Each structure stands twice: as C-alpha cells, then as structure tokens.
Amino acid sequence: MTAITKRWRAAALALLAGAVLLSGPGRAEPPRPEAIDRSALRVCADPANLPFSDDKGGGFENRIAELLAEKLGVPVRYTWYPNSTGFLRMTLRARRCDLVMGIVAGADLVQNSNPYYRSGYVLVTRRDDKLDNLSSLADPRLKTLRLGITAGTPPANLAARDGLMAQARPYPLYVDSRYDSPGKQMIDDLAAKQIDVAVLWGPIAGYFAKAHGDTLVVAPLLNESRDTRLDFYITMGVRPGESDWKNRINGLIRENQDAISAILKEYGVPLLDARGQPML
Incomplete structure (x- = not known):
C-alpha cells in the first residue's frame, strides 16, 4: 500500500509504488557497536517522493520524523538520497543516518521496528x-x-x-x-x-x-484470494545489532501512535486494523 528504495518497494510490496526500498547487492555486514548520534534524529529519505518525503518537509514521513525528534528533544537532520538501487547501502549501512522510515515488516536488510501503520x-x-x-x-x-x-x-x-x-x-x-x-x-x-x-x-x-x-x-481491495498479498505492515528500519536504539524507537511509536495515525489520516492514507479491515 511507507523510505524504501523503489526496488525494495517493488519486492516487499510485491513490486509497488508510498510509497510504496531495496539496498544494492552485497551481504549484510556483521553487527558493530551502536553508534547513534544523540544530537539529532538522523533520517535518510528521498528528497522528491511525495506523499512519503521531500526536501521541503512536505511528506507524512517528514511529519512523523519531526514528531519523534520533538519527543527526543533534538532536531531532525536529513541525508537525502534518491529511491534507487543502493539506498540502504549508501545511507543506513554507511552510518550516514540512524533511521529509515517506511520499511516493510520482515525486510532482512534492516532491523525492523514495530509497525506504525498497515495499509x-x-x-x-x-x-x-x-x-x-x-x-x-x-x-x-x-x-x-x-x-x-x-x-x-x-x-x-x-x-x-x-x-x-x-x-x-x-x-x-x-x-x-x-x-x-x-x-x-x-x-x-x-x-x-x-x-x-x-x-x-x-x-x-x-x-x-x-x-x-x-x-x-x-x-x-478486501475481497481477493489469500494467495496474493495486498496489504502490508510498515515499520521503521535501524541497523542490525542496534537493539537499544530499536527499543527506543519502539517506545516512541507506542507512546505516540495516536498522533502518528492522525498524521497518516491527514494525508489520506487508508489505514487497516489488525484484522485487515478499514480503520474509521
């Protein structure tokens, strides 16, 4: 149905659209000590990918990042990189940022947070x-x-x-x-x-x-055969091995879920509940 590179959106959302990100080729790196920059919320995102993100702060992922940064008491600092092959390799895995929004649950190139929406x-x-x-x-x-x-x-x-x-x-x-x-x-x-x-x-x-x-x-699309996946849980991605940081992000999602959902609804995102039914 929220960034991920287009190739990953294609695979994980079964060749989509957000929003619908794949890393380039290469094996996952072994875990290293957590190296989170605590002076800012460092987010990597596409600079021209509405409704998800843009470099003017107009996307819903921008708004959610601002909300989380406010709760952390720090500014948002972006590393911009286009939705293309190598996004994760050149951003999160290169330690140029600490968080990527809009990752499909189960993606194996990142450590997933808990979902913050389903569409x-x-x-x-x-x-x-x-x-x-x-x-x-x-x-x-x-x-x-x-x-x-x-x-x-x-x-x-x-x-x-x-x-x-x-x-x-x-x-x-x-x-x-x-x-x-x-x-x-x-x-x-x-x-x-x-x-x-x-x-x-x-x-x-x-x-x-x-x-x-x-x-x-x-x-x-609610009445299709179960053998074709048409809805997905969307998470945030952090580096493998950075469990403390993932837990902190999970806490922020849990504590601010109502505000996050309000932002998504403001942008017209059709949300589904745990049973896959529309949320009113």
Missing part, C-alpha cells in the same frame, strides 16, 4: 459513477471499464488472472521521482475521465485523490 492496495473511482462498493478485481463490472494499474504489482497479476488487461492502461513502476509521478498521473487521469478505475498502493492513492476534494472514492 494496502485500493481501487479509486469517481463518486458520480457510483462504483464505491467495488472491493475486488473479480467484480464483473470491471470487464467494461478502463483500468489504470501500476505495472508489475500484485493487482496487475490479479487483473491478468481476471482477464482485465485488454482494457488496462499500465503506469510505470520505476521512475526518477524528481521528474515523474505515475501515481499522481493515474489519479489525475481518473479525474479527467481518461480511465474509469485506478488500482494503486493506498498511501499514494489516498494522498493524490484527496487533492480532488470529495469527487473520488478510495476503497481497499
């Missing part, structure tokens, strides 16, 4: 079309509609299974986020009636749909 892929439709009760790509109504879908993602595989690719418009997964935003383009195309349904990672869909006021409806 999934969604369907976005125009309110006037009265399709807001769509919740599955197997819905027969989709046979006659034009779909926008991110190439290589789990929903694309399901769309192919359900015979929907003939009327689908693919949007690229791998782009230079400084110049292209296929998630925004998909939502803008939906609003302009160039497509009828957008199938997209939730945090990206919710953010860009919100820019169109109440004209668009975001609905989680």
Whole structure:
C-alpha cells in the first residue's frame, strides 16, 4: 500500500509504488557497536517522493520524523538520497543516518521496528459513477471499464488472472521521482475521465485523490484470494545489532501512535486494523 528504495518497494510490496526500498547487492555486514548520534534524529529519505518525503518537509514521513525528534528533544537532520538501487547501502549501512522510515515488516536488510501503520492496495473511482462498493478485481463490472494499474504489482497479476488487461492502461513502476509521478498521473487521469478505475498502493492513492476534494472514492481491495498479498505492515528500519536504539524507537511509536495515525489520516492514507479491515 511507507523510505524504501523503489526496488525494495517493488519486492516487499510485491513490486509497488508510498510509497510504496531495496539496498544494492552485497551481504549484510556483521553487527558493530551502536553508534547513534544523540544530537539529532538522523533520517535518510528521498528528497522528491511525495506523499512519503521531500526536501521541503512536505511528506507524512517528514511529519512523523519531526514528531519523534520533538519527543527526543533534538532536531531532525536529513541525508537525502534518491529511491534507487543502493539506498540502504549508501545511507543506513554507511552510518550516514540512524533511521529509515517506511520499511516493510520482515525486510532482512534492516532491523525492523514495530509497525506504525498497515495499509494496502485500493481501487479509486469517481463518486458520480457510483462504483464505491467495488472491493475486488473479480467484480464483473470491471470487464467494461478502463483500468489504470501500476505495472508489475500484485493487482496487475490479479487483473491478468481476471482477464482485465485488454482494457488496462499500465503506469510505470520505476521512475526518477524528481521528474515523474505515475501515481499522481493515474489519479489525475481518473479525474479527467481518461480511465474509469485506478488500482494503486493506498498511501499514494489516498494522498493524490484527496487533492480532488470529495469527487473520488478510495476503497481497499478486501475481497481477493489469500494467495496474493495486498496489504502490508510498515515499520521503521535501524541497523542490525542496534537493539537499544530499536527499543527506543519502539517506545516512541507506542507512546505516540495516536498522533502518528492522525498524521497518516491527514494525508489520506487508508489505514487497516489488525484484522485487515478499514480503520474509521
């Protein structure tokens, strides 16, 4: 459905979108003594990857980092690096930062914090079309509609299974986020009636749909077969072996979960509860 490099988002979110980060090749380094800079919250992030982060502080991961830094009583200090191969190797593992936001739970190149949200892929439709009760790509109504879908993602595989690719418009997964935003383009195309349904990672869909006021409806894909993962827990990443720092981050997440969730909702992120149901 929150940074991670695009290749990792692709793998861990089954070839997504945020937001949807992989390190470059190489074996994990053996643990070294913790070397956390206590004078600032050092965060590594993409400088042009809304809604997740940007160098103007406009993303929800920026806002969450600011919240945590305030609780720690220190400023946020960023190391900017694009969402590309080698992100973790050149940032967290190089000890240029101490925290990376938006890591999918279970990622093996970092030590995961506890999750701070759960989201999934969604369907976005125009309110006037009265399709807001769509919740599955197997819905027969989709046979006659034009779909926008991110190439290589789990929903694309399901769309192919359900015979929907003939009327689908693919949007690229791998782009230079400084110049292209296929998630925004998909939502803008939906609003302009160039497509009828957008199938997209939730945090990206919710953010860009919100820019169109109440004209668009975001609905989680809830009724798909269990053999295709469509929702994910999102954590923060620290270096392997830095358990004290991970515990400190876990404490901050636990103590500030309501405030974190409020930021996510402000950005239109469709949140799911522990049972995978929408949080109101």
